[in-house]
Amino acid sequence: MTFGIIILLILATFLLGGIAGLFVSVLLYPKWEIQKVKRHMKKEGIGYGEWKHVSKFVDHHTKVIVKPNCETLYSLAFIHKKDGPYKLTMPAFDTYFSFAFLDENTNVQGYFTNTDTIENKESSFLIYYDENEILDKSQACIILDSKLCWIIGRFGVGSLEDIPEVNKIQEAIRLVKLNH
Amino acid sequence: MTIYLIILFFFMWGLLLSIKYFGHILDFVAEKSKGRGVQNGSWKTHLGVGRKSTSQIERAAIAHIGLGANDSDETIYWNAFTDNNGDDLHSSHNYQIVFTVQPQVKFDKKGFWSITVYGNDKFLIPNEDHKYVIHSDKKFELDSNNQFSIYLSKTKPEENEFWLPLAENEENFTLAYRCYKAEDEMKNKALTIELPQIIKN
Numbered sequence: 379m380t381f382g383i384i385i386l387l388i389l390a391t392f393l394l395g396g397i398a399g400l401f402v403s404v405l406l407y408p409k410w411e412i413q414k415v416k417r418h419m420k421k422e423g424i425g426y427g428e429w430k431h432v433s434k435f436v437d438h439h440t441k442v443i444v445k446p447n448c449e450t451l452y453s454l455a456f457i458h459k460k461d462g463p464y465k466l467t468m469p470a471f472d473t474y475f476s477f478a479f480l481d482e483n484t485n486v487q488g489y490f491t492n493t494d495t496i497e498n499k500e501s502s503f504l505i506y507y508d509e510n511e512i513l514d515k516s517q518a519c520i521i522l523d524s525k526l527c528w529i530i531g532r533f534g535v536g537s538l539e540d541i542p543e544v545n546k547i548q549e550a551i552r553l554v555k556l557n558h
Numbered sequence: 559m560t561i562y563l564i565i566l567f568f569f570m571w572g573l574l575l576s577i578k579y580f581g582h583i584l585d586f587v588a589e590k591s592k593g594r595g596v597q598n599g600s601w602k603t604h605l606g607v608g609r610k611s612t613s614q615i616e617r618a619a620i621a622h623i624g625l626g627a628n629d630s631d632e633t634i635y636w637n638a639f640t641d642n643n644g645d646d647l648h649s650s651h652n653y654q655i656v657f658t659v660q661p662q663v664k665f666d667k668k669g670f671w672s673i674t675v676y677g678n679d680k681f682l683i684p685n686e687d688h689k690y691v692i693h694s695d696k697k698f699e700l701d702s703n704n705q706f707s708i709y710l711s712k713t714k715p716e717e718n719e720f721w722l723p724l725a726e727n728e729e730n731f732t733l734a735y736r737c738y739k740a741e742d743e744m745k746n747k748a749l750t751i752e753l754p755q756i757i758k759n
Contacts, residue, residue, distance in 0.1 A: 391572070392571060393572060395573035395576070396575060398569075398573050399574065399575065399580070402573070404615050405614060407584070408618055411622070436682070438683060444676075445674075445680050445734060473695070474695065476628065480608070483617065486632075489632055491632065492667070528626070534695065
C-alpha cells in the first residue's frame with residue numbers, strides 16, 4: 379500500500395513538473411528564440427546597433443530555420459534602449475524592402491518599407507523610445523515600447539543575378555546613434 | 559529528506575522533459591489546431607502573426623515555425639498541407655497549382671508573391687537545380703483557359719519553367735504561398751478570397 383502511494387506520488391510529481399514546464403515554455407518560448415538569435419550574433423562579434431547581412435539564399439543543406447524563404451535577403455540588427463534613439467538610412471532601392479521592428483516577445487511594433495520612401499532617393503527613418511525625444515516631427519519615425527528591439531530587414535531579389543547588387547545595398551544601410 | 563529529494567527529482571525531470579519536447583507540441587498547435595487561423599480551401603493562414611492580441615501559445619507556435627514573421631499588414635503567409643480534395647500532399651503524386659486570378663498583392667507598391675515547397679521535415683527539398691521557389695513581382699499572363707499553373711512533380715515536365723521538384727522519397731510535403739504587400743481584400747476577406755487551387759493529376 380505504502381509502495382503504491384509512493385509510486386502515485388512520484389507520477390503526480392512528474393506530471394506536475396511537466397505541466398509547470400509547459401507553462402514556462404508557453405510564456406518564454408518567443409523570448410528564448412529571439413535570445414538564441416542574439417547570442418548567435420554575439421558569438422560572431424556583432425553587437426547592438428550592428429548589422430548581420432545574410433548575403434545569399436539558403437538551400438536544402440541549411441537546417442537552421444524551418445520553412446526558410448528563398449526570395450528575400452535579410453539584414454538583422456539588435457538595438458537597446460540604453461543606447462538612445464537611432465537613425466536608419468536606406469539607400470535608393472528600386473525593389474521591395476521592409477524593416478520590421480520586433481520587441482523581445484516577437485510582436486511587430488512597426489515598419490519602415492519602400493512605401494515610406496521617395497523613389498530612387500536615399501531615405502531615413504528615426505527610431506525613438508520616447509515621444510519627447512522627437513526633434514523633427516516631419517521625419518518618418520517609430521516610437522518603440524520595449525527595451526530590446528530586433529530589426530529585420532528584408533530585400534526582394536528579382537533573380538539570382540540581382541544578388542550582388544542587393545548585397546551592395548545591404549552593405550550601404552546605416553544605423554547610427556542619434557546621441558553621438 | 560530522501561523522499562523530498564526523490565519528489566524534487568521527478569518534478570524537475572517532468573519539467574525539463576516538457577521544455578525539451580515543447581517544439582513537438584508547437585508543431586501540433588501550428589498544424590492541427592485552428593486557433594485564430596483562417597482556412598480557405600487548402601490554404602491556411604494566421605492573421606494575428608506579430609500582434610500583441612495573439613494568444614501566448616499561438617505566439618510561441620509562430621516563433622517556432624516562422625520566427626520574425628511579418629504581420630498581416632506587410633505579408634500574408636498561406637500554408638497548405640492538403641490538396642483540393644482534402645488529401646495530404648504527397649510526393650508520390652503530381653500536382654498542379656492553378657491560379658485563375660492574379661495574386662492579390664500590391665504590384666504597384668512593389669508587392670510580390672511566392673510559392674515554396676517544403677519536405678516532410680519542413681526544410682527545402684534537396685534537388686540538383688537548387689530549385690525551391692517560384693516568385694514574381696509582375697503580373698503573369700493567363701492562358702486561353704484563363705489560368706496560370708505551377709507544376710509539382712519529381713521529374714521536370716518538358717519545357718516548363720514553372721515547375722518545382724518534389725522529394726525523391728515517398729513523403730508528405732507542404733506548400734507556402736507568401737504574399738508581400740497583400741491587397742487589403744486578402745486580409746479582410748481571407749475566408750472567401752480566390753486562392754490558387756491545388757489539383758492532384
